[in-house]
Amino acid sequence: MISFKNDYSEGALPAILHALAITNEIQQGGYGEDDYTQEAIELIREKLNSPHAAIHLVSGGTQANLTFISSVLRPYESVIAVTTGHIFHHETGAIEATGHKIETVFAKDGKLSPSLLASFIDQVEVVHMPLPRLVYISNSTELGTHYLRAELIALYECCQSKGLLLYLDGARLASGMQAGDIRYEDLARYTDAFYIGGTKNGALIGEAIVINNPGLQEYFSYNLKMRGALLAKGRLLGLQFRELFKGDTYLSIGAYMNEMAMKLAAGIREAGYEFLIESKTNQIFPVLPWKVIKKMEEKYGFYVWQRVDEECAAIRLVTSWNTRLEAVEQFVADLKTCS
Amino acid sequence: MISFKNDYSEGALPAILHALAITNEIQQGGYGEDDYTQEAIELIREKLNSPHAAIHLVSGGTQANLTFISSVLRPYESVIAVTTGHIFHHETGAIEATGHKIETVFAKDGKLSPSLLASFIDQVEVVHMPLPRLVYISNSTELGTHYLRAELIALYECCQSKGLLLYLDGARLASGMQAGDIRYEDLARYTDAFYIGGTKNGALIGEAIVINNPGLQEYFSYNLKMRGALLAKGRLLGLQFRELFKGDTYLSIGAYMNEMAMKLAAGIREAGYEFLIESKTNQIFPVLPWKVIKKMEEKYGFYVWQRVDEECAAIRLVTSWNTRLEAVEQFVADLKTCS
Amino acid sequence: MISFKNDYSEGALPAILHALAITNEIQQGGYGEDDYTQEAIELIREKLNSPHAAIHLVSGGTQANLTFISSVLRPYESVIAVTTGHIFHHETGAIEATGHKIETVFAKDGKLSPSLLASFIDQVEVVHMPLPRLVYISNSTELGTHYLRAELIALYECCQSKGLLLYLDGARLASGMQAGDIRYEDLARYTDAFYIGGTKNGALIGEAIVINNPGLQEYFSYNLKMRGALLAKGRLLGLQFRELFKGDTYLSIGAYMNEMAMKLAAGIREAGYEFLIESKTNQIFPVLPWKVIKKMEEKYGFYVWQRVDEECAAIRLVTSWNTRLEAVEQFVADLKTCS
Amino acid sequence: MISFKNDYSEGALPAILHALAITNEIQQGGYGEDDYTQEAIELIREKLNSPHAAIHLVSGGTQANLTFISSVLRPYESVIAVTTGHIFHHETGAIEATGHKIETVFAKDGKLSPSLLASFIDQVEVVHMPLPRLVYISNSTELGTHYLRAELIALYECCQSKGLLLYLDGARLASGMQAGDIRYEDLARYTDAFYIGGTKNGALIGEAIVINNPGLQEYFSYNLKMRGALLAKGRLLGLQFRELFKGDTYLSIGAYMNEMAMKLAAGIREAGYEFLIESKTNQIFPVLPWKVIKKMEEKYGFYVWQRVDEECAAIRLVTSWNTRLEAVEQFVADLKTCS
Known part of the structure; x- marks a missing residue:
């Protein structure tokens, strides 16, 4: 059949298996302090044209989402997403388990827009409702649609004007990017953070969280450790993203x-x-x-x-x-x- | 140098890399519904002589600890550990982040005993202190010591008599077992749950959570998903534990x-x-x-x-x-x- | 004006102020261990015709909701409510802050029915969505409507058949009961728990949580203390509910x-x-x-x-x-x- | 007997009961938007000589502690207290239930000092242990001892130099202040926040949280609502603190x-x-x-x-x-x- x-039905790109094999006996530091992770980070930064992006490799998408989102919210702050958003629909309450409500708006095509966002924000009440703080989108979306560059920029500017952070779930980022006109640099400029999906794009496991907003970078590693997302053998993640970000x-x-x-x-x-x-x-x-x-x-x-x-x-x-x-x-x- | x-400075056993290579293109189900995970589970159950043990593979030790421990506690319940216990000392408040206090007792050799446990329990007050519910030990311990079979049995019986669950952190289980006389069957009989460490025992990543107590098995997968511990490509974990549990x-x-x-x-x-x-x-x-x-x-x-x-x-x-x-x-x- | x-714009029934005055210098135990609280509990049990109901007095409605609901849910379990439900709409993410998702269904009149409930339950997926466990309703509702006795019974029976608990928010219980035909005994029989609103019914502050389901009663006090809901001078709550439940x-x-x-x-x-x-x-x-x-x-x-x-x-x-x-x-x- | x-065995000061009686029928705003609360806040600010202190009235001490402390910590941050500290010893894991670890140091007299603090801080490891962020003290302490003004200042300066916040639990503040030489102005200057205990000082219930540090004031009300601490009839708290802070x-x-x-x-x-x-x-x-x-x-x-x-x-x-x-x-x- x-x-x-x-x-994610198959294993990994042959290049990844090969890299694992030839580095297997080389001793490396733990918890992301290995050479391969550093190389992967540098390759990603180059692609993003963003030398100060903070980049952290984790094992899965739900983990990436919950660890990053919970790291930037104060206790009373909420996330805004479309009803089909993966964090709302298909992650078993992982965000709520960190203490935060997800507010939703309905979008037929699974894409959030400034006008949908504004219509939600307009009816938020002070104190008796959570304070919205972070906007979650996926590219490609859970419905197979994708954002265009102009849409991403408009959404980011809308977020900026309302004091909201923009976070992009890139579980299927390569497919989403190739379907549209968003380039790596756009992700670095027009989101506060995003993650680059590896698991669904040829890796064994792994997602790369990229934090663009400098105000959100410090201490993020503590959150990784606390949520069980800091792998002792970080080399496994480093090697894979190094291979994925060599060339194209x-x-x-x-x-x-x-x-x-x-x-x-x-x-x-x-x-x-x-x-x-x-x-x-x-x-x-x-x-x-x-x-x-x-x-x-x-x-x-x-x-x-x-x-x-x-x-x-x-x-x-x-x-x-x-x-x-x-x-x-x-x-x-x-x-x-x-x- | x-x-x-x-x-965890090196990669994995060659047998593991080989298994990854030869199965790479075979399509398998996601989220642990792959053949390799099932094979690994069966091999572990055989070793434990425990056909009904619930076994779940996750990517790291802190993740195993926080996911399992938080799954069995009611909100007001606490964990008991020695002060050198990994969950208390070196996991960045991961258990507390799930809402639970860790109560500690001091043990010079890093090992908990029935008398240390009793002395703690004796001074617990009703309602104004959390209700102790789970006892956490490590084997080998964070100080390199290990438990003997008789010690494990005595501790388990003590826990049973006090309505406490016993959980064993086996990040370094093979080393601990080989230093003493605890056998696989003992782990199945004299703990409510434990995890078998892979990361520190020749795997790329991975730990196998074993839930012996049938009352704690149902719905555990929900916790895995919610904590970001359920890997889409569970095959990576399954293959590794299959290789580790072939023969000796x-x-x-x-x-x-x-x-x-x-x-x-x-x-x-x-x-x-x-x-x-x-x-x-x-x-x-x-x-x-x-x-x-x-x-x-x-x-x-x-x-x-x-x-x-x-x-x-x-x-x-x-x-x-x-x-x-x-x-x-x-x-x-x-x-x-x-x- | x-x-x-x-x-809740005025103070309290004169009878309450009088009772406070005449008992003021009598020494009483703390944390609900006072005579007045015991008297109030007995009066309520008589009204409910339910001698084994567990009754706990707390200072406010959001506190009652969050403390009770979080006490009965396992980490991966969710609540079902209508979109106008107070816990979803107007409590600043208090339930989510305890780690649980609220799933919602839309009801024009603010009332949940077996068919609305069934339509939600039918589309719940295993493991990748939270497990629904508790149904939340309000009587009277946030839209001023109220439940009839037959509606409550039908909903309770539906919950029973689906393994769901039924909890009723009675912030405005007296008004809701007087508008319809639900009697005290019905609340004791056809809900797993509910709270009797005092603040909006003539008390200075206070709500009485009633836990009918014996399986949910033990250890509830620990949750009260842990959530900051156990008042040292519980007498203040006891006296008020004693006065409210004297006669009619x-x-x-x-x-x-x-x-x-x-x-x-x-x-x-x-x-x-x-x-x-x-x-x-x-x-x-x-x-x-x-x-x-x-x-x-x-x-x-x-x-x-x-x-x-x-x-x-x-x-x-x-x-x-x-x-x-x-x-x-x-x-x-x-x-x-x-x- | x-x-x-x-x-807290008796009721309240007669002046408080009197004030409740004579204001009973006056309509007031809800959720702390009543005149009495505003009057109480102004009286307290005058005593503190601190016109910009943010002051919030809540019903109990554990509630004050958990609501404030959780409001200022990022997920991976911890609290430091002495082992006899109320939040560590006697609040049923209320702080841990909000996701944070309490780190402890032993002090024979129940008082924290700069040297005890320094000895703890010195052994904190990066990433693998929580980041200490807030220091908790009580005055008077749980052992009946009290701080002197010079001790408070020294501790506050130590905290400042280490990037730590200082929070004082004033459940028994009046007794503690009268035993030593700390004045209201000192509390405003040498803590980041504290609470003024009412329940144990002649009120029916109530504690006044005072947030001195302007960086911690904004949005605090959201936390109150979310934790169930925002009373609809805030007038009950306002009136009491108005009476307590009239004159001496x-x-x-x-x-x-x-x-x-x-x-x-x-x-x-x-x-x-x-x-x-x-x-x-x-x-x-x-x-x-x-x-x-x-x-x-x-x-x-x-x-x-x-x-x-x-x-x-x-x-x-x-x-x-x-x-x-x-x-x-x-x-x-x-x-x-x-x-």
């Missing part, structure tokens, strides 16, 4: 995943089906008859995302760094047969 | 580290030095003149553990799965030259 | 407030205005032209609750144990003049 | 309690007994034979504080605003008879 369930590796994985997803989408459209939402990233949401879904499930792994009506449902298909063109073609061929 | 700073691999690493540490200790003793505390595990604490320490620091990495007096301090030397006999011999030879 | 802003005092205050509110509503309707929502309790929400609102604000205190359109807004008027008939008549007369 | 158990009322209560305690102590000494620790405040700790204790317990209420040896134990006797001279004399007379 071929799985399109997600982008990181973004080219995103480009590859998007290409595979677009081929898949084209084939599905050719077979006569529509999509729940337009996506140019590695997550696509075709709407198929239940009967066809049942049939396809016999040979392929994927999630049924959302019931549309009696007849149809949207499924989610995700491509990865290791998705094969043959798998895509086979899927489309089988779909056409089913119809 | 050769480092005796800790047991896990314990034999402990035996090897202990052997290297004992050779080092013998050489140091031969050179005329005493130890802060007796240790049969992979951490030893020789007391050296400051002058000698300075000299040795030029060629070797280690921590100065504790000032003894004007003349002397204890240093900590730690051996690992990859410590070479030549390094041990070189250290001893250099020490003799220094003296 | 006469205030209809809320039901408590409910008769509710009846009086409702009567004043209904007179006010009748006058407003007579003056030609409609209401945002039907209410039989001490909170009413007439819809008035902005022009009229401005005029009335000169002589009366009240909150503008919600913009309706360009022309109109709903205001909130609240009656209290001390609202005078003359004030009600004057308001209506002035309103008629304004129109 | 006459109780010397504590200073507050301090004269302290003087009276101390006078009664000193008479009690003189009589006990005369009867031939020593004290566990020297105290000039309203808590004294005579050491009596067990036999005598048993006898005295028949007529008087008090706590056995600490076993001294086979023969003797220290008891705690506390005087209040309402302790009668006759009760003191009777106690001494009975003690002499017992001996």
Whole structure:
């Protein structure tokens, strides 16, 4: 069975495994005090054109989110996100477990905008409601959509004007960037912090938290240790991000995943089906008859995302760094047969 | 420079790297729903002779401690530990950050006993002090000492009689077990839960939380997700523990580290030095003149553990799965030259 | 200026002040170990016909909610409430500050029903979303509506069948009970816990938490102390609830407030205005032209609750144990003049 | 039976009850927006000679401590206190429940000094231990001792030099101030914040949190609401502190309690007994034979504080605003008879 369930079904880029092998016996410092982590940080800083960005490597996305978000909020402060935001919808209350409310606004395409933000802020009451402090967005979003550069800048400026911090969840950053026009430098300039997803972009595990805002950098390591996010063998994370940020590796994985997803989408459209939402990233949401879904499930792994009506449902298909063109073609061929 | 700073300075057992390489392209389920994790769990259960133990793999020790401990306590309940206990001394308030007080008792050798426990319990007041609920011990301890089987059983029975849970931090479990007479089955019978340390025993990262007490097993996964401890690519953890628990691999690493540490200790003793505390595990604490320490620091990495007096301090030397006999011999030879 | 802003603008029932005066020099135990608290508890138990109910007196409603709710939840468990629920909307993230997410469903009339509950439960995912555990309702609700006995029973039975606890916020319990047909015994039988509001029903301060479910009673006092809710001079709370639960005092205050509110509503309707929502309790929400609102604000205190359109807004008027008939008549007369 | 158990066994100063009675029907704003609270705040500011102090009234001491302390700490920051400190010893883990570790140093007399503080700070490790941020002291202390002005200044300057905040728990502030030479202005200048105890100084309930440090004032009200400490009928607290801070009322209560305690102590000494620790405040700790204790317990209420040896134990006797001279004399007379 071929799985399109997600982008973490396989292991890691061969280059990462190779790097692990050839450095294995070299003694290194613990807790991120290893050479590889330092090299990774320097490579990322260069890409961002931001020599003073504080960069910390952690093992997973929920961990990145909860550790960073809780580190910048005072106890009575809240986060604003869209209702489909990963921290609100799919992290088992991880932010609330650190003591903070997530306020939500509904966005059909999973993207936050200055006007949605303003409409929420306008009805916040003093003292009897938490003070909103941080805005959370994802790129690409949980619905496969992505932000454009102008949208990111507008949102950041809106946040600035309202005393809000902007944080971007980049679990699928490469795919999101390649679908749009946001460049590394934009992330460094138009967010207070973000994380660069490794797990869903060819690493074994790992996410790189980047803190741009200098006022949020000091003491962040204490939070990492306190939340159980500071790995003794930080070298494992360092090596992977060093490999991902050599040359164009990181973004080219995103480009590859998007290409595979677009081929898949084209084939599905050719077979006569529509999509729940337009996506140019590695997550696509075709709407198929239940009967066809049942049939396809016999040979392929994927999630049924959302019931549309009696007849149809949207499924989610995700491509990865290791998705094969043959798998895509086979899927489309089988779909056409089913119809 | 050769480092005796800790047991996580190198990468992983070659068998682990090999397993990663040959399984890399095989698609697997996420979040621990992969074959390797299931295989690892079965191997561990067999060793423990405990088919119903709940086993969860996480990336680090502080994470294992905070996730498990916070999962079993009601808000007003506390943990009891010795003052040198890792959760009290060296985890940046990770347990308190989940809302719980750690009550401490002093133990010269870093080991908790029924009488120390009783003396603490006797002075607890109702309502105005937290209700003690869980006892935390480490094996081997933070001072390099270890528990004997009879001591573990006595402590567990004491806990049982007082309505307390017993939890064992096994960051250095193999070394602790090989120094004494505790067997896998004892851990399954005489603790409510414990974790098997991988990071300090030849893995890249990873610890295996074992929950023996059936009343504490249900819903534990929710805590993992909520604390950021549930890895999308759980396969990384599964593969490693599968390799460590094939045959005697896990314990034999402990035996090897202990052997290297004992050779080092013998050489140091031969050179005329005493130890802060007796240790049969992979951490030893020789007391050296400051002058000698300075000299040795030029060629070797280690921590100065504790000032003894004007003349002397204890240093900590730690051996690992990859410590070479030549390094041990070189250290001893250099020490003799220094003296 | 006469205030209809809320039901806590005045002091306390004269009987309460009298009781404070005549007991002032009598020495009593601290932390709720006083005779008055015991007497109050017995009076409440009699009303509830529930000799084993655990009853604890605290100083405020948010405190009652956060202390009780956090005491029964495991870390990964959530609360379900309507979006207008006080804990979600107006308590500054107090529940989230104890580490728990509040999941919400929308209800036009501010009341939760089995079908709304079921529709939420149906889409909860395992592990990646918190486990719902407690259902929060208010009676009367934040919109002035109230539950009927049959509705409470249906909701409780629905909760029971789904393994959920039912908790009722009784900040305005007397008003809510008098508007409908719920009796004290029903609260004891068809909720797991609830609180009886004193502050908004003629006390200086104070709410009585009643825990019906025996499994939730033990150790609750520890939570009170830990959350800062255990008053040294518990006598102040005990005396007040003793006075409120002598004879029919408590409910008769509710009846009086409702009567004043209904007179006010009748006058407003007579003056030609409609209401945002039907209410039989001490909170009413007439819809008035902005022009009229401005005029009335000169002589009366009240909150503008919600913009309706360009022309109109709903205001909130609240009656209290001390609202005078003359004030009600004057308001209506002035309103008629304004129109 | 006459109780010397504590200073909260009786009700309130008659002036407070009178003020409650004559203002009872006057409508006032909620949540501290009442005239009495504003008057109380102005009176306290005058006493402190500190027009910009932020002052907030809450219902109890644990609530004051947990709300203030948690409001100023970042997640990874800790509090330093002596082992007898109330927050460490007797508040059921209330501070830890907000996520913070309390680090302790031992002080025989229950008082923290710059040298004790320095010895703790010197051994704090970066990242792997919490960052100490706030120093907690009590005046009078839990052992009945008190700080002198010079000691307070020295401690504050030490804190300043180390980047630490100084917070003083004034549950028994009047007694502590009257025993030594600290004046109101000193509290405003040489602490970052403190609270003025009402409950143990003649109020029904209530403590006044005073935040001197302007950097800690903004948004504090949000914390109050979030922790359940913002009373709807704040007037109850306002009126009481208004009465306590008219003229010298507050301090004269302290003087009276101390006078009664000193008479009690003189009589006990005369009867031939020593004290566990020297105290000039309203808590004294005579050491009596067990036999005598048993006898005295028949007529008087008090706590056995600490076993001294086979023969003797220290008891705690506390005087209040309402302790009668006759009760003191009777106690001494009975003690002499017992001996």
